[in-house]
Amino acid sequence: MRLTIAALLFFFSFAIAQAQTQDPGQQLTSAIRTTVERLRGNGAPLSAQADSVMLVLALGVRDDQLLAAAEENRTDKQLGADGRTAGSTSLVSKGGIPRILAFAVENGGLEETQSGTTVTFRGTPAGIIRTLADKGYLQTTVRNDPAVRVLQKFAFGVSFDTSRGVDSGDRPTFTGSNDQLSAVSGRFSILDQRDPRRAQYDPQWNMLASGVGVTAAAAAGSFVAAALGDAAFTAWLTAARNALAAAPMSAYEVVIRDQLRELRTAGLAPNTLAAAATLRSNYDLLLAQRQRILDDAARGAQLVLDYTNDRSANGEDTSNVRLVASVGQQIDLTGNVSATFFNGTLPSATTKRLRDFQGALQLDIPLGRAETTGRYVLAFAYKIEHVLNDIVSVNGITRKGLVSVGQLKLTIPVKDTAVRIPVSVTFANRSELVKEKVVRGNVGVTYDLDAVFARFKP
């Protein structure tokens, strides 16, 4: 027990410490890729005026690779199917809503005895409409438009069980047909305090912008003035632009990295280097203050109302109404309460319309760093379900009583991709059908299109 507590404390401290640090290598790679994208889009050429931050970072850091996407840092999104769907690796539903579309394929079985492969699509009407209108992912967060603001509170999900309609022994194939449609869900965000763009964080942002932001801007101006008057910098810039002109667009990042290495030995004037150091220190202060605001936002609360219509392959169709609440510091605590009702004709004359009550809690502990190891999430979950009466179906007899389920899950990011692999072990006192203890392991794959869109559709 003592060992377990020590391990937990280690995880907690590790998670918190990592969330507070900044990685210069990540900053540099972000800056390089931003410049590359601008050059590919025929934006402003490589220059001190446009690239002061990248140049200053390059003078002080190694050329580390990075993967830094705010979307990948979030642990509050429900990407896969919820816990009621066949093959799901999620025990507790999460409150976050992907703005565009999240696509998830999860393998294995969790609560149902039937195993299968479930494909889930989730998104918001606002995001989908804007994407179809080719306005790009980044404009789906517009909050000035009241209609968009309301639409963004809604999300939908559609799950398909690809094992349906497939002959025994054949490979599951996603057809998107009505037969494979296993669940339809709707979600309304009642409260979401985790968006750093909320008005409640404006005072902090304004303080940053009018304080260290101004100092950093002035430092950028001083650096550019110094660089433009520095013959060594001008010579380096000419050579760097020539190298870019001779290279295909696909090689821009490599060329810029090579040229930035040259910059370190270009013999820049002392006043240029001094201005670079001043900009760098002010930029670091700016990022540190920004991170504090983002950390504050990450502690916000969420409250979501969720409706799911489950279309069972062999049993009765059901409707589930769930309230999802989340609060967090560096560690996220999510709670669900829900009730499930039978749709249409009841299985028997003695069966009540209300099928079950459920309650669940999940603790998410982020581990590792998004920019280096990736953002791992260790989760502990517990769920209790009260089935109100015995239900006879083609699957067998669902026994009334309490079903108690615990789960340990590790979500592993795949570096440089939007793919995450959830691995979970589930313990239960019984299943709904059988009054025997159950232990089951699951491995799945989820794919967050928000993260992809954020990179390729600025």
Next chain:
Amino acid sequence: MKIKNNNVLDLEAAQGERLTLSFDDPGSIAVISYTSPGGQGQLMPGTTHSFTVPAAPPNMPVVVSVMCTFKGAGTCEVRLTDGSGRVAAYTFSSAFGMGANAVVYAIDVR
């Protein structure tokens, strides 16, 4: 105001010319800080900051610097506009994870 070298951040303007800095951020994804010959501070969306181009020695451009700090994912645009409506616009993007970025308008004074 004239754009030089096909670079919106490389400008030429006459001494005494009036230029205006503005900021378009429909997604509310950033806060903007600036310094110019006319002052410094935070530029709120929908507001402007105007200044008069001062005298400057040859090869010593007047600089207008802008620091964009991202609070969400997306793009926003800063513009420097002259009295005739000519615009030098620059788009900031957080697509690759930058927490903040700076641009500096360098204005040669004629």
